[in-house]
Amino acid sequence: MSSQLQPEVHAAARPKPAKPLNRMKRSDWLWAYLMIAPTLLGLGLFYIWPVVQTIYLSFTKWGGFGKYKWTGVDNYVLLFQDPNLWIALKNTLIYTVLAVPASIAISILIAVLLNQKIKGISFYRTLYFLPVVTMAAAVAMVWRWLYNADYGLINYLLGTVGIQGPRWISDPDIALYAVIIVAVWSSIGYNMVIFLAGLQGIPRSYYEAAEIDGAGPVRMFFTITLPLLTPSIFFVSITSLIGAFQVFDLIYLMIGKLGNPAAESTQTVAYLFFTNGFESGNGGYAAAVAVVLLVLILIVTAIQMKMQKKWVHYD
Amino acid sequence: MKKLVSLAMAALLVAVAGCSGGGQSATPSDGQKSGAATGEKVTLTYALWDKNQMPAMEEIAKKFHEANPNVDIKIELTPNKQYWTKMEAAATGGTLPDVFWINGPRIIKYAANDVLLPLDEQIKADGVDLGNYPKALVDLYTYDGKTFALPKDFDTIGLWYNKKLFDDAKVPYPDETWDWNKLKEAAKKLTDEKKGIWGIAAAPYGQDNYYNTIFQAGGSVISEDRKSSGFDKPETIEGLKLWVDMINDKVSPSAAQMSETESTQLFESGKVAMVYSGSWMASAFNGNEYTKDKVDVAYLPKGKENTSVIHGLGNVIAANTKHPKEAWEFVKYLGSKEAAEIQASKGAAIPAFNGTQDTWVKSMPNFNLKIFIDQAANAKAYPISKDTAKWAKLETDYMTKAWAGQMSVEDAAKELAQKMNELLAQE
Numbered sequence: 240m241s242s243q244l245q246p247e248v249h250a251a252a253r254p255k256p257a258k259p260l261n262r263m264k265r266s267d268w269l270w271a272y273l274m275i276a277p278t279l280l281g282l283g284l285f286y287i288w289p290v291v292q293t294i295y296l297s298f299t300k301w302g303g304f305g306k307y308k309w310t311g312v313d314n315y316v317l318l319f320q321d322p323n324l325w326i327a328l329k330n331t332l333i334y335t336v337l338a339v340p341a342s343i344a345i346s347i348l349i350a351v352l353l354n355q356k357i358k359g360i361s362f363y364r365t366l367y368f369l370p371v372v373t374m375a376a377a378v379a380m381v382w383r384w385l386y387n388a389d390y391g392l393i394n395y396l397l398g399t400v401g402i403q404g405p406r407w408i409s410d411p412d413i414a415l416y417a418v419i420i421v422a423v424w425s426s427i428g429y430n431m432v433i434f435l436a437g438l439q440g441i442p443r444s445y446y447e448a449a450e451i452d453g454a455g456p457v458r459m460f461f462t463i464t465l466p467l468l469t470p471s472i473f474f475v476s477i478t479s480l481i482g483a484f485q486v487f488d489l490i491y492l493m494i495g496k497l498g499n500p501a502a503e504s505t506q507t508v509a510y511l512f513f514t515n516g517f518e519s520g521n522g523g524y525a526a527a528v529a530v531v532l533l534v535l536i537l538i539v540t541a542i543q544m545k546m547q548k549k550w551v552h553y554d
Numbered sequence: 555m556k557k558l559v560s561l562a563m564a565a566l567l568v569a570v571a572g573c574s575g576g577g578q579s580a581t582p583s584d585g586q587k588s589g590a591a592t593g594e595k596v597t598l599t600y601a602l603w604d605k606n607q608m609p610a611m612e613e614i615a616k617k618f619h620e621a622n623p624n625v626d627i628k629i630e631l632t633p634n635k636q637y638w639t640k641m642e643a644a645a646t647g648g649t650l651p652d653v654f655w656i657n658g659p660r661i662i663k664y665a666a667n668d669v670l671l672p673l674d675e676q677i678k679a680d681g682v683d684l685g686n687y688p689k690a691l692v693d694l695y696t697y698d699g700k701t702f703a704l705p706k707d708f709d710t711i712g713l714w715y716n717k718k719l720f721d722d723a724k725v726p727y728p729d730e731t732w733d734w735n736k737l738k739e740a741a742k743k744l745t746d747e748k749k750g751i752w753g754i755a756a757a758p759y760g761q762d763n764y765y766n767t768i769f770q771a772g773g774s775v776i777s778e779d780r781k782s783s784g785f786d787k788p789e790t791i792e793g794l795k796l797w798v799d800m801i802n803d804k805v806s807p808s809a810a811q812m813s814e815t816e817s818t819q820l821f822e823s824g825k826v827a828m829v830y831s832g833s834w835m836a837s838a839f840n841g842n843e844y845t846k847d848k849v850d851v852a853y854l855p856k857g858k859e860n861t862s863v864i865h866g867l868g869n870v871i872a873a874n875t876k877h878p879k880e881a882w883e884f885v886k887y888l889g890s891k892e893a894a895e896i897q898a899s900k901g902a903a904i905p906a907f908n909g910t911q912d913t914w915v916k917s918m919p920n921f922n923l924k925i926f927i928d929q930a931a932n933a934k935a936y937p938i939s940k941d942t943a944k945w946a947k948l949e950t951d952y953m954t955k956a957w958a959g960q961m962s963v964e965d966a967a968k969e970l971a972q973k974m975n976e977l978l979a980q981e
Contacts, residue, residue, distance in 0.1 A: 303667040303941075305646040387814050389750075409810035411960075497950060498758040499813035500958030517639045519947045520663075 290533070297526035307523060314527035324528070326503060327511045330415060334422075334507060335483040342423045342430055343475055349427060350434035351464065364435075371428040379492030382421045383408065386493075408493055414501035418489050425489075426482075430475050437471030438464065469551045477543055484536050485509045508532045596880050597626040601654035603637040606837045610902035614893045618884055625880050638943070645669045650872035652881045653888075656703055658694050658865050658935070659942035665697040666940060671871040672700040676882045682889070687906045690935050691866040703868025704889030705906035707897065709832045710864050710929045711766055712851040713737075714839070719744055719751060719827040728828075728852040734767075734796060737828075737855040741805040744827040754828040755817035756797040756806035758957040760949065761863055761936065763830050768793030770857025775937035781978055783945075786971035793857070794963050798956060809957035821845075830854065833926040837901045840918045853925050864933035866906055940981045945974045 272279075297314055299307040318324055353364055370378060385392050386407035394404030407417040445463050454462070487509035494505045506514075508528060516525030602611060608631060615627035630651060632640050638660065644650045650669060664670050677684065684692050687705040695703035713728055720727055723744045728736075741753025757763060760775075768775060773790030776783060784790050800806045807820060818838075821829040822845050839845040854862050869888045871881045887893055894905035898913035904926060905914060915923045939945070948970060956966035 303645075303663055304642070304669055306667065383814075389811060389815060406810050406814070409813045497813070498809055498954045498957060500810050500954060500960065501813075502954060503951070514947065517642060519944045520642060520941065521944070 293526045293529050293533075296523055297530045299523040299526075301520060301522035303520065305522075310523070314524050318524065318527050318531065323503075323506065323511055324508075324531070327506050327508045330505060331484060331486070331507045331509075333415060334419060334486055335480060337416075338419045338422045338426075338486075339476065339479045339483050341419075342426045342479060343472060345423065346427050346430035346475070347434055347465075347468065347472070350431045350438055351460065353431070354435060354438045364431075367431055368428040370425040373425075375425075375488040376492055378421065378425050379489055383493055386417055409499055409501050411501045411504035414494055415505045418486075418493055418505060421493070422483075422486065422489055426479065430479070433471055433475055434468065437468045441467045466552050470553055473543075473547055473551045477540060480539060480543070481536055484532060484539070487513060508535075595624055595626065596877050597628055598653060598875075598877060598880055598884055599628045599630055599651035600884070601630040601632065601637075601641070601651040603632055603634045603655060604834070604903075605631060605633075606834070607897075607900075607902040610897045610900035613896050613900065614888065617892070617896070618887050621887075622880070622883060625884070627884065648874055650874070652875040652877060653869060653871055653884055655706065655867050656695075656870045657867055658938045659946060661695055661702065661868070662697055662938065662940045663943070664870070665700070665702045669873050670702045671873045671875065671878060671881075672702060673704070673871070673882070673885070674701050676886070677701060680886060682886060686891075686908055687889075688866075688908070688930065690864060690933075691868070691906055694866065694935060694938075695868045695870075703870045704885055706867045706869050706888065707903035707906050708864055708866030708930060709834050709904060710926045710933055711762060711830055711832050711854060711862050712925050712929070713828060713854055714821065714831050714835065714849055714851050715828045716821065716824060716826075716845075716849050718848045719824065723827070727850070728855070730853045732853070732855040734770075734855055734857055738796075738800065738803075738805070741800060741828065742803070745805045747804070750825060752807050752820075752826045753805040754800060755812060755820055755826040756800045756957075757812045757817040758797070758809060758950075758953045759817075760953075761865060762832060764794050764797055764953070765863040765937065766793075766830065766854055766861075767796050767857060769861045769863060769934050770854075770859050771796075772858050776939055776974075776978075780939040780981075783971040783974035783978065785949075785967045785974065791964055791967050794953075794956065794967060798959075798963050801957065802959075809954070809959075821849075824848075833904050833923070836918055836921055836923060840901060840921070847920060849921075851921050851923065851925060853929065861932050861934055862929050863936055864930055865936035867903075939978060941977070945977050948973055948977070 296307070298309060298311060300310045300313065301307045349367060353360060353367070357363075388394055388404060388406040388409065391407075393407070397404040405413050408414050441464065445467075446459060449459050449463060486507050490505050490507060490510055491513065494501055495510070509532065512525050512528040512532070515521045515528060600611070600615065608629070611629055615629060619625065619627060641650065641654065641660075645664070645667070656664060656670075676682075682704070684701070688708060691705035691708055692701070695701060695705065713732075715728055717727065723746070725740050725743050728740070732740075737754070744753035745751065765775060768784075768790045771789045771793040773787045773793050774784030775790070797806075801808055807815075807817075807826065812820070817826065817829055818831060818835060820826045821831075822839070822842055824844065836851075839849055869885045871878065871885055875881045889907070891907050891910060894907035894910040895913055897903055897905045898910050899917055901914065901917040903914075904911055911927050915927060917923075952961070952966045952970040955961040956963045961969075
């Protein structure tokens with residue numbers, strides 16, 4: 240019975256093949272461009288043009304307040320000799336490699352749990368989504384207090400069971416991981432919603448069929464849920480990866496305080512960009528940092544695009 | 555299509571990152587138009603960063619508006635940490651507020667890049683007497699022979715102490731006879747590890763802490779001609795070591811601890827007995843239930859030289875303001891005796907206008923504020939150069955390492971001096 244249903248679902252889900260493009264009339268093309276023109280203009284003016292300008296500025300040296308002179312590749316030569324760049328790249332990489340998979344794995348798990356019929360489901364969904372609607376500044380402030388090694392709640396609780404808690408946000412060896420925990424915590428809600436939407440697009444009939452065939456919940460998760468969720472996972476991994484490469488706000492707000500011994504071991508590429516561009520007024524140098532970050536993200540995203548054929552199932 | 559999306563996403567990053575990318579600064583338009591002449595309503599923005607001074611500034615703005623009904627003052631408060639980031643972007647984009655606070659480290663950069671209005675003509679025309687302000691402050695805001703600001707206030711550093719903790723440890727209160735040895739001795743006696751109380755908070759702050767001791771030891775931060783660093787001088791290193799030694803002796807919280815809980819916060823909650831901090835803390839300590847009656851302030855303990863650091867703010871006008879006439883009227887009023895008295899009576903800051911400081915001293919009789927005025931006489935000016943921000947960042951980085959014990963004080967200071975000299979050579 241259920242096996243007969245399958246092709247029908249597929250046929251319904253698949254969109255009708257579009258007309259071949261070359262048969263479209265000229266006026267159709269014109270209208271199409273007219274329709275997307277506002278977006279295209281906005282994109283060009285506010286996204287593409289600044290990129291071009293940033294690349295241009297990366298070849299200049301700033302005097303003050305936008306006065307600059309052309310210095311060729313000087314900024315890049317200096318940048319690649321700057322030990323801070325390598326520290327920042329290393330930190331960004333550690334952050335990305337740990338935060339992104341952890342966030343995705345936990346989000347999927349919670350999404351699957353919240354996709355059940357349990358009492359008060361919307362309450363739990365709201366609970367998990369709450370960090371997303373909270374400002375990063377507020378999140379950082381609260382966690383700063385929780386993490387406070389001398390007077391914070393976390394170390395107090397650890398103390399009651401006889402554990403001497405670490406200096407979460409001022410120990411150079413630990414601070415980055417403390418930030419990663421907060422980053423994962425605050426990103427779960429958003430990713431969870433996307434996975435929930437993905438889960439609800441999976442036809443129930445698959446599970447019914449699997450149940451009749453005698454598959455357990457774990458088997459069903461790995462053979463039905465996970466493969467059919469791959470488009471969502473792909474989307475989330477691309478956006479989170481780009482987000483992780485640009486991480487700045489949490490680190491700036493939780494660590495970036497005058498005289499924090501962990502400041503150097505938590506600086507990321509975006510943080511390096513900020514301190515150079517906005518604190519020491521090296522606009523051109525900061526632009527070079529931004530370009531390096533852009534190239535890095537482009538490479539990683541291109542690799543992901545290439546790899547998707549191997550693991551993303553669109554039907 | 556997907557490729558386009560990801561490209562657009564990558565582009566978005568740079569767009570966000572590079573939002574200050576505008577190359578040319580906007581030219582002032584219709585700069586001649588003056589509200590007073592036409593009698594039309596004019597709104598001036600006045601940017602500042604200290605929340606503690608808001609009541610006084612609002613009062614001054616109100617009084618000014620009463621006298622000049624056609625001019626409204628809109629006060630823009632930006633926390634200290636973001637203030638200069640914001641001004642930097644505003645100056646680049648040509649959107650500086652009409653009137654704003656400036657400090658020593660920034661003045662030369664802003665003046666040299668023509669974003670400030672020179673005030674000499676107006677000062678001459680209206681007969682403003684610069685002799686009303688301490689000479690050190692007038693000099694601080696003079697660049698290339700031109701005056702760019704009217705001094706607003708000044709601040710010096712004092713030794714704030716918690717009387718209750720001194721009583722508990724049976725240590726006599728600090729007075730003008732104290733020197734570095736007395737300070738270290740008292741810090742040791744006041745420290746009570748079991749209760750979690752430290753004698754002093756030795757935070758890696760320049761103006762509050764180590765600039766004072768560097769000057770007292772006979773060292774310097776930057777040479778007189780602003781061309782070379784003073785960090786490699788043995789005297790300077792001595793001034794830095796005093797602080798790091800106190801951390802190593804465990805009479806101060808560690809650098810890590812003070813980066814999580816601010817030194818003044820520790821002081822306000824009775825966890826440290828002494829803290830070097832500025833006159834600007836007076837109104838905050840006065841408004842805090844705990845510190846109001848329990849703390850007082852004394853002269854800084856003496857080193858080889860009897861000196862400390864002095865710094866003061868100024869009010870400046872943006873070069874491209876649309877209302878230069880009204881802005882000047884407002885700055886003139888801000889620099890007047892009347893405005894100084896308002897500042898003083900609210901306890902906001904020590905007014906720069908000579909003869910009004912006494913009102914400030916009397917505004918909080920529970921503290922011995924006279925020491926801040928007395929210390930101004932021997933104080934040395936806050937160290938600056940044309941592009942202070944560039945080396946100040948390096949200074950923070952190296953001092954952080956020295957304070958955390960990741961580098962010895964000597965190595966940190968010497969390396970900093972070398973890098974700072976490279977930067978100064980480019981100025």
